[in-house]
Amino acid sequence: MSVREVKVCLLGDIGVGKSSLVGRFVHNSFNPNLTTTLGASFMSKSLTVDGNTIKYQIWDTAGQERYRSLLPMYYRNAAAAIVVYDITSEATFDVLQEWITELHRLGPQNIVLAIAGNKCDLEEKREISRQRGAEYAQEVDAIFMETSALNATNVEEIFVQISRRLPASTASPYLTPGGQSLLKTDSGRRGPCRCGSG
Amino acid sequence: MAEGGPPRGATGTGGGGGLGEKETWELFSNWVCCVCVVTFDLELGQALETVIPSDYKLSDTEKSNICYLAFPDSNSGCMGDTLFHIRIRCTGSGTGGTDLRPTNHHYGAPLVLMPDPAYYYGFVYFRQVKDSDIRRGYFQKSVVLLTRLPYITFFNFIIQRIAPEYFTHGLASLEAACGNMNQWPPPRPGQQLHLPILGQIIYVRLPTKSDKPAARDGEGPVIKKSSSVVVIPSVHDLNLHQALQPVLNNFEMIWELVITNEPIVVMGPSPTLCANTVQALVSLLHPLKYASDFRPFFTIHDSEFKHYTTRTQAPPRVILGVTNPFFTKTLDHWPHVIKLGEISSSNPGTEESRPHQRSRSPGDLSDTRPGVFSRYKPFLQKDKTFARLVISNKTPPGKRPMEVQNVMVKKHALELTTSFIIPLERYLASLMPLKRDVSPWRPPPQLKPFDSELFLKGMEGAGPHLTSRVKGNWTGLYQ
Numbered sequence: 001m002s003v004r005e006v007k008v009c010l011l012g013d014i015g016v017g018k019s020s021l022v023g024r025f026v027h028n029s030f031n032p033n034l035t036t037t038l039g040a041s042f043m044s045k046s047l048t049v050d051g052n053t054i055k056y057q058i059w060d061t062a063g064q065e066r067y068r069s070l071l072p073m074y075y076r077n078a079a080a081a082i083v084v085y086d087i088t089s090e091a092t093f094d095v096l097q098e099w100i101t102e103l104h105r106l107g108p109q110n111i112v113l114a115i116a117g118n119k120c121d122l123e124e125k126r127e128i129s130r131q132r133g134a135e136y137a138q139e140v141d142a143i144f145m146e147t148s149a150l151n152a153t154n155v156e157e158i159f160v161q162i163s164r165r166l167p168a169s170t171a172s173p174y175l176t177p178g179g180q181s182l183l184k185t186d187s188g189r190r191g192p193c194r195c196g197s198g
Numbered sequence: 199m200a201e202g203g204p205p206r207g208a209t210g211t212g213g214g215g216g217l218g219e220k221e222t223w224e225l226f227s228n229w230v231c232c233v234c235v236v237t238f239d240l241e242l243g244q245a246l247e248t249v250i251p252s253d254y255k256l257s258d259t260e261k262s263n264i265c266y267l268a269f270p271d272s273n274s275g276c277m278g279d280t281l282f283h284i285r286i287r288c289t290g291s292g293t294g295g296t297d298l299r300p301t302n303h304h305y306g307a308p309l310v311l312m313p314d315p316a317y318y319y320g321f322v323y324f325r326q327v328k329d330s331d332i333r334r335g336y337f338q339k340s341v342v343l344l345t346r347l348p349y350i351t352f353f354n355f356i357i358q359r360i361a362p363e364y365f366t367h368g369l370a371s372l373e374a375a376c377g378n379m380n381q382w383p384p385p386r387p388g389q390q391l392h393l394p395i396l397g398q399i400i401y402v403r404l405p406t407k408s409d410k411p412a413a414r415d416g417e418g419p420v421i422k423k424s425s426s427v428v429v430i431p432s433v434h435d436l437n438l439h440q441a442l443q444p445v446l447n448n449f450e451m452i453w454e455l456v457i458t459n460e461p462i463v464v465m466g467p468s469p470t471l472c473a474n475t476v477q478a479l480v481s482l483l484h485p486l487k488y489a490s491d492f493r494p495f496f497t498i499h500d501s502e503f504k505h506y507t508t509r510t511q512a513p514p515r516v517i518l519g520v521t522n523p524f525f526t527k528t529l530d531h532w533p534h535v536i537k538l539g540e541i542s543s544s545n546p547g548t549e550e551s552r553p554h555q556r557s558r559s560p561g562d563l564s565d566t567r568p569g570v571f572s573r574y575k576p577f578l579q580k581d582k583t584f585a586r587l588v589i590s591n592k593t594p595p596g597k598r599p600m601e602v603q604n605v606m607v608k609k610h611a612l613e614l615t616t617s618f619i620i621p622l623e624r625y626l627a628s629l630m631p632l633k634r635d636v637s638p639w640r641p642p643p644q645l646k647p648f649d650s651e652l653f654l655k656g657m658e659g660a661g662p663h664l665t666s667r668v669k670g671n672w673t674g675l676y677q
Contacts, residue, residue: 057399073396
């Protein structure tokens with residue numbers, strides 16, 4: 001069985017919980033004292049959905065302004081992006097909309113967009129209604145979920161939804177089950193990639 | 199110190215929620231010592247602007263060497279971006295002296311790829327562009343990656359990946375790149391490694407010493423399969439054919455000079471060409487490790503300049519790559535000079551320089567044509583088949599792909615080296631005590647002494663002429 005590798009990138013304002021979501025998805029753990037990310041950190045995790053295994057290459061970007069100009073590097077060639085906001089903060093929802101606009105304008109074509117309204121465990125502090133988030137997502141044709149990295153609500157589900165939405169053609173033809181064989185078949189053969197669709 | 203590591207390390211490989219102010223650089227230091235930015239300051243000249251990690255300790259000599267060697271020597275011709283590597287002696291007593299020691303991470307690595315405890319390799323990306331906002335009218339800056347790992351192709355790729363991003367996006371991107379490298383798994387030979395860097399994943403496998411030396415296919419250093427994944431087929435394979443192009447005609451002689459540890463100076467028009475050629479010379483001995491010092495790019499500012507260029511002693515047995523024309527005078531007493539010729543306007547890397555016949559006097563300085571200048575009388579004859587196959591392939595250019603040419607050159611060098619080594623190995627094995635004499639109840643058996651006459655006598659029956667088609671006075675070469 002071949003494993004398909006898919007690049008996915010997390011974007012969103014500082015402090016909305018991007019790293020916590022990744023930590024929950026990859027390690028099923030929650031660390032309340034995560035420090036801020038330097039640029040972007042990388043993690044990977046495989047997920048099997050409907051019998052297809054996808055290895056997610058997850059780029060978890062920093063929300064600080066300082067790194068802002070770097071971020072196109074991380075969504076470039078991504079098959080999916082998860083844009084995160086904090087349901088308890090109106091400001092982060094504005095930033096989310098900026099990101100969606102930028103991705104539409106400069107992101108890869110056919111990128112699968114997902115919107116995560118994080119910290120849904122903090123109902124009492126909510127500033128953005130569920131409906132508002134959902135309507136916006138529908139408007140921009142994105143997957144929508146309210147998530148909680150703290151209690152694991154919808155964290156894996158959002159990746160499952162993304163897996164189902166990935167077009168078959170983004171299946172990366174260069175990825176074979178073992179890196180080893182990949183090296184062998186490639187060596188000495190430069191020039192046009194022999195892969196079919198691309 | 200060690201106590202600070204584990205908590206972060208434990209989450210570091212996985213939790214990876216980013217690196218705070220006080221992160222440890224444990225994983226980073228498996229690969230890289232530090233990344234520096236060297237700038238040109240109108241008052242101070244070259245100056246170290248940034249070092250990541252900021253607490254990495256470099257001695258003053260090391261700093262000065264990095265600063266001076268990070269810029270091309272006579273750099274008027276180096277507009278745009280220039281990529282090369284340097285090698286400097288470690289003089290530091292701080293972290294610089296100890297931190298990348300060979301550990302069990304490197305267990306099983308080939309000798310030539312073990313970390314070098316006494317030297318730093320510096321991978322330099324120099325940018326010089328016109329900028330009217332700057333008083334001198336030029337922007338001049340270098341990013342230097344310092345490591346003890348001689349993964350030449352690999353780090354050339356890394357520096358090409360991170361330096362341009364730094365010039366575009368500033369320090370934040372260099373921090374981000376270092377943050378990524380601090381997530382890298384240790385450089386274990388034989389494993390398929392996935393290394394994240396600035397939005398891409400590098401797939402690389404470090405060779406082991408049990409890999410067949412000729413197994414590589416001589417492909418280009420980097421195959422891009424897509425922008426999110428890059429495959430680096432070999433961390434250290436160079437394009438020997440390209441680097442040695444001007445002297446291929448004298449290939450066997452060059453090999454002899456290197457294996458007999460003769461002083462060689464490589465004079466070229468750019469640090470890039472010099473560095474590649476010096477590195478290629480050293481790699482002619484693979485799988486043996488060139489044991490003497492070599493400097494892919496050397497300038498008059500190197501702290502060892504005086505020591506290496508003195509006329510009061512015989513030239514040191516080292517290989518230097520230089521670009522400054524000043525060296526033609528300083529080193530005119532050196533016995534062997536390799537000239538790489540001028541940069542052709544189109545593509546400096548692939549220029550077709552016509553090699554000239556050998557054995558011109560090294561002192562003939564007016565001659566700027568590429569080739570070997572040496573009075574050395576080689577012991578071995580030229581391999582005519584090799585010469586015909588590889589060298590005369592040049593017309594029309596590109597008749598045979600570069601990769602194939604490169605493999606042929608590599609094979610030829612390997613054949614020479616192995617042929618040279620086999621008789622030595624066989625003779626040494628005969629000096630070893632027999633297994634039946636080794637016993638815990640007896641005193642350790644003595645090795646028989648190396649008797650060079652006996653060894654040379656044995657050559658008649660079992661010399662390199664059996665394994666190499668290169669004819670000539672092999673016996674003379676051993677002597």
